[in-house]
Amino acid sequence: MPGTPNAVLSKAKPAALTSSPDKPAAQPRREARAWLAGARRHGRAWFVAAGVADVVAAAGTVLGCWNIATLIVVGIGSAHRGGLSAAVVGVVLGALIAALAAVAAGRLAEAGAVRVETAVRDELIEALLLRDADEEPVTPSGAATAVMDQLPQVGAYFRGYARATLATLTVPVVILAAVFPASWVVGLLLLLSLPIIPINMAVTGLGASEVSRRQLSQIGELSAQVLERLQAASTLRALGAIEQQRRVVERAARELARRTVAVLRIAFLASTALEWVSTFAIGVVAMYTGATLLGYVYAAPLPVHIAPRAAVFVLLLAPEFFLPLRRFAAAYHQGQEAIAAAEVLGSLTRTRQVAEPVRCSTWTATPPRVELRGVSLRYRTRPSPTLSGVTLSVPSGSVFGVAGASGSGKSTLLRIAGGWLAPTEGTVRLDARSPDEGGRALLIAQRPYLFPGTLAENLALGQPGLSPSEMWEAIARAQLTSVVRRLPEGLETVLGERGWGVSAGEAQRISIARAFLSDATFLIVDEPTAHLDADTERRLLEPLRELLRGRTALVASHSDAVLGLTDYVVTVEDGHLHD
Template identity: 35%
Template sequence: MTTNEMYEKSDSAWLAACAAPGRHWFHLSGALRTLETLFTITRWGALAWTAQAAMDRARAHETWGLVAFAVTSVLAVGADWTAGTLAERGARAVATGLRQQLTGALLPTAGRISETGPAEAAWAMVDLADDVADFHARTAPLSRSAPLSMIAVLAVTAAVHWPAAIVLVLSTALLPLNMRLAGLFAQHGVDRQSAATRHLNAVVLDSFRGMRTLRELGAVGRRGRTLTTAAEQLNKATMSVLRRAFLSGMIMDVVITFSIAVNATYIGLSLLGYVQVPHAPRLDLFTGLLVLLVCPMYFAPMRARASAFHQRERALIAVGVIRDIVNDTPAEVIGAVRPRLTEPVGVSLTAVRFRYGGADEDTVTADADFAPGTWTAITGASGSGKSTLLSLIAGLRRPSAGSVRWQTSFVRRAPALGGCAWVGQQTVLLDATVRDNIRLGRPDAAEQRIRQAVEAAGLSAVIEGLPEGLNTRLGEGGWGVSTGEARRIAIARAFLRGARLWLLDEPTAHLDADSEREVVEALRRATDGCTVIVATHSLPLAAAADTVLAIDDGLLHDVRPVKGR
């Protein structure tokens, strides 16, 4: 078995397992699809009976036939609607299950070692989960109902006129080969479409994120042409898939139309008396009309399965991406249990090495101890590994080798996700009030505690200057704050969490001297009695530290004490 065949088998198994959350609904939907077939057969029987009664001028039979036709029509429509509703419910359950897995894998709480790009993450979360769910909603009920429905149609056809059933059986032998060819024919086109979609997602996301830089460089027009090219590539790939699907569907229609035409010709010639199969029952209007009406029903499940071949290829592409993201998540996830809040937390790095997947060299190599209640500054050039080292200490990533431990006088354990406070160089403000933005990490915080966080972060004067104080709305369509004020809101958030270990990633980046001084003063107040590890280029911030460590090409070294705070 080749590597591609092994991956395809794995993807197929994964695709089948994804149906589990909606399997109950799909089973019910399949049962109702079968019931719909039985109601439809009865409906066409009632119509044929009515036509025969009209020819025989049997008024009573004609009336009862019309009543039966109306009743079974209502039942068939009701069964079809209910089956569709149940299939949609199952699809929602499948999509929700996949998105829950993706959420666990993409968020930091999963402790992933490698990174998933935001464009691919959004594509998987928004589009690919729906591709898998839609596939199961279409095929899972069909796989249950199709055999029973085809057997029911074939049994009725054989019961009323067996030569017509033989024609259906002979035609059936041609269809599986065509369905397989249709799937193989469409696979290459779907691969191209998925690659084009991924590329367009990345281009759009990068364009929005870097719009300010593009504008400053005068490169907006060039980027627009890149975006147009990516969109045209996706359009060509999509049209190619549609052409392939149309061609494979046309081949299927030719086979089905030929079978129905043979039966229709035979029935017409038999009714006219030109053809008579030995030992075959006599054909009348009722028999011939019923056979003609139910023959297309025999091929309907096959037609649906053939069109699902194309959808299956899309679902397999989706599953391949989702599986790679989810399977990259470590099996053992560290719980978000906070250390004791009454003590500052020390950190110990023992022979720690970290290497990104596919990298030739380690990104970080470190041996160090951070004493409880002290400030440590980590300096180094951009890209030297400072942020990666902080993420290892926080438990957002796991080391490739060695160990990271948090310790107090009572416990020594691996990093606990959510157990430390993190302040970075970018502060995200939600479209919400100042109060809601501050208590983001602790929604149940009391008002007194929020006021303490505001005071510790040096936000009191800022809050007083806002139109509605803490109730002032920030974000899109709301009030604006400066970068330094936003950074102090982040400090208030961290203070509100009550963590005794603070990790600061360039907290004074892009600030002027006055704003930097205010942020440093806010950090000193908010972190009193806490352990602080800060990655920084700022000399004033490094001067506030008890110890300074340098990191050069990922290697942590040159531990040197500085004057205490």
């Protein structure tokens, strides 16, 4: 039952996290870009300040280059020797300004990126803790990958790519403003070389993005393959299949390397083309200024003369003119990664949530009367509604059984009644109040979630300060006393990952004990014995009966024994309710 809220940690397909290669690419990419633009607002002021600092740094570079040029040509006699020390100071000052402004720009962009990451992360965590599990096939560890690995890619995008993009628009202007007065021909030359770059970036970028999308999904598949084999390693070992599977892993790893090289080849071609344009342009600037200095240039309207200092100055500035573009090319992959990440993050924040984040559940003193009126639910990803027009009234203190085949909409009905999922249409009322006001139900899940911690911590979930005697009493009511007495450290025994060492039946009884300890008056019980054998189920019935007494409850089950505990049974079939 991968759809249950407590779906076992399955590393199904990281590939599903990245965009799948066969779905039309344009739409999600547009959405991803829009999402990134939206995320930018959290750090806008910082990014603008970083852009300004980058411009200041460029101005510092111009100052330094001017003074370097002055010092170089001093020997030719075209500058006053008296200005020598001032020029030395100018070189150092220029370098200082450029360096400090670059540091400032880096820190400002960092601060902005951290703000974006923090804001998006808060939103994500909130959404993930409120998410309806059925909507998107993202496993908990997949969601963690999104938060821990893909969100930082968005941060890197704002630190690197976005800053570089802004700098390609501003820094060349500063450089050109300095170059034009020195030599308008060189200025024009640089200006003319500019459009070649975006055109060639766009062409190679298009190819690269297609290839990199394919490669991303390949990476996902490969890691899923390796992961699965490592997780099943002891079985493979028992079956003597290690060597055979080592070859499978080796093949997959080689294939991944091969595909990655294909992506890199295109990315490197793009940056090589850019570098070629810039290096070539620097060469042309050198040749032109050299020829002019030598007096070879007689083509009107080109100037016949250029001052030696101006010639050295423009030569020094030419590489600076292309520097932001080269940085942009180096950060190009960040843009691609961020878009892929934004597709995932955007879909996670957009997923269906409960009506609004409830900070705490409150339970009414008396069991509530629960009413569903015309409740329907339709998932975007599915053609037909999962529930349609369900009306149900559970009187205060009544226990209703819900029967129906798996996939009939039973679990969805339970989650809506419990207040964890907002219906598309219709209303849920607990004593005439919405679940947000009236409090949500307490869940006894099919596979109860036990936190890796001590038994006591699991029992006291949400209500610290319970006394051991209260816990022992609940343990007794859940008929766990003999089990817990056998545990090495009793209440303080640490339960392993996903309740290691606790059998399914025991875990279920722990969750019942936990429910006894809460003041919940409304319970949702979702197939409590689905994974248990008949014997274990029998041992659960008594505690369950005790728990249900005096509470309003909806109990979904296939088991006649469990349904026997209820006052009345309704059946869900294809999203409709039958009595």
